[in-house]
């Protein structure tokens with residue numbers, strides 16, 4: 001085998017390895033695991049958000065309950081006043097004071113009823129949050145169970161992939177043996193931009209870019225001790241015998 005034969009063989013093995021590496025990065029099992037992992041992370045975040053919201057609402061409810069309780073106390077005081085008025089001699093009563101007290105009692109009554117409405121609305125919202133949390137937890141438990149099961153399969157898969165990769169890598173290493181350093185360096189420079197730095201010459205057409213090259217290119221390749229590259233795409237040209 002001459003240097004170009006070696007290089008062509010090396011490229012073939014290297015591309016095989018690269019394609020295998022790409023393929024195994026994206027197996028259905030891996031993809032599903034990544035999806036489940038994302039779902040679990042998002043679920044965690046949702047849970048903590050909903051819990052925070054629910055906590056704020058609970059705090060608000062106890063705040064309102066305290067306020068409502070103080071209104072109820074005020075109203076009880078007023079009721080005491082009313083029973084006092086009812087025992088008084090009507091002549092002695094100040095009508096203005098009583099009207100004022102009645103208005104105040106109405107105001108307190110309205111306030112209490114509004115606060116109770118708010119509390120009941122907040123309680124409903126907390127119940128919705130609780131239902132959301134329960135639903136999310138259930139879905140997360142299912143996802144976690146699937147994840148754990150698939151992860152075991154994945155470990156088996158990963159082990160066999162690792163073995164295949166090691167074998168393919170050693171094939172590529174072996175294929176590099178005997179290729180002179182300067183040729184390998186030039187190959188690697190082209191490899192930085194192209195998957196396949198070596199192209200087969202078909203007639204006088206570059207197999208890499210399909211451009212027709214000058215007549216005589218094949219004899220140039222055969223007789224040159226340097227690498228000949230396609231003037232269009234820069235690939236190293238190779239004649240497969």
Ligand SMILES: [Zn+2]
Pocket residue numbers: 199206207208209210211230231232233234235
């Ligand atoms: Zn070309």
